[in-house]
Amino acid sequence: MSSARPDGDRGIEVQRLRRLFRFFAATQCRGRSPVYETLSEGVADDDGLLDLLMSTPDEQRRPSLLFAAVNLLLASDAGSALADYYPIHGGRRPVDGRLVPTFAAFCARHRDELGRLLYSRSTQTNEIRRCVALRLGLAHVYRRWPGPLALTEVGASAGLNLLLDRYRYRVGDQETSSAAASPVTIACEVRGSVRTGQIFGPILEITHRLGIDRHPVNLADPGARAWLEAFVWPEQTGDLAVLRGAIDLAVSTADATVVPGDATTDTARLIGELPGREPVVVFTASLLSYLTADARAAFAAQLRQAAEHRPVAWVFAEAPGLVAATDPWLAGPAGPVAQRNSLFLVGAGLLGDGRREDALLALADPYLRWIAPARDETDDFQWLPASTDAD
Ligand SMILES: C[S@@+](CC[C@H](N)C(=O)[O-])C[C@H]1O[C@@H](n2cnc3c(N)ncnc32)[C@H](O)[C@@H]1O
Structure with missing residues (x-):
């Protein structure tokens, strides 16, 4: 050893x-x-x-x-x-x-x-508050590509984020929910002047839900569940209850599949196997820090390869510096925002019809306890005090 x-x-x-x-x-x-x-x-x-x-x-x-x-x-x-x-x-x-x-x-x-x-063992967390970032990204994608979408998460862990429309949301001052009866409520503070109603739309039809992970969590295995729960921090009794509720929901609905696969070698193939022609949203949250610089470039190449066959939107919640260093061809933040690595940048890179369009949508706490939506497409988040980086 x-x-x-x-x-x-x-x-x-x-x-x-x-x-x-x-x-x-x-x-x-x-x-x-x-x-x-x-x-x-x-x-x-x-x-x-x-x-x-x-x-x-x-x-x-x-x-x-x-x-x-x-x-x-x-x-x-x-x-x-x-x-x-x-x-x-x-x-x-x-x-x-x-x-x-x-x-x-x-x-x-x-x-x-x-x-x-x-x-x-390897790190295994599944933070469903990151569905808030995914919803922000989806709202952006819908504005460009209205209609049904297929959803893939790379680095999906147990696949709990793929069930985003099965949860209730309390985001800022608003209850935004497509599943009012859900036993699981996700709460997230909104910072800045943008109103929640302006950033979230409804979640439209999701045609397929596919998780890809190097080590998928099998929720039917009590040992795997216990390992996932072991990543909840000592004081977070509420988070533990939310995680257990989401796990129970995932086990009872069995709607999201997570298959073994590596971000750097399997993403394009697995996306290519999804039926249909509708755009595919590829979500990553806290994946890039597990990849070397070469692996990040390989992942970006996989996304481009997948986009040769159908439109692909990469929606991410990742450290800004890692996004910037992943591939200059994809959404790379420049300027002060790229330095704020103790926060997560939420953004979307749309690849389709031979075109590409990037948008930086928000800065957020890595666990999405709070989110600061961008005020406009050129926002550099200088207005967000530096003290928030470590709070
Ligand atoms: C910190 S967890 C985040 C899980 C989930 N995205 C979330 O936000 O809750 C990172 C996940 O990425 C997976 N992972 C790490 N490297 C990977 C790779 N090269 N290919 C696929 N998955 C990977 C890990 O197994 C783990 O499940």
């Missing part, structure tokens, strides 16, 4: 991990999870915990993976002292000076199981 490295390399890697955990604390956890913020800073300062990570493959050394692995083990060890800090496991203890030592002791006690999980 361990990767042998010369001491110098090891020291450099340990320093990188310290920075990574501190960055994670500051940009992802602050204001969102006091437990993970404290733990991220604690891991950065704890040689024993860093040593645990150093015994896993390089690409597995991710804060979210470590915390999910611990969370999974906690779900079946809810009587442990660490669970007292996790509201999702019934804990009520506020963060204090014992949290990090308690976490370190839990990791030491479960070192072998954690090592196995960190070695073999």
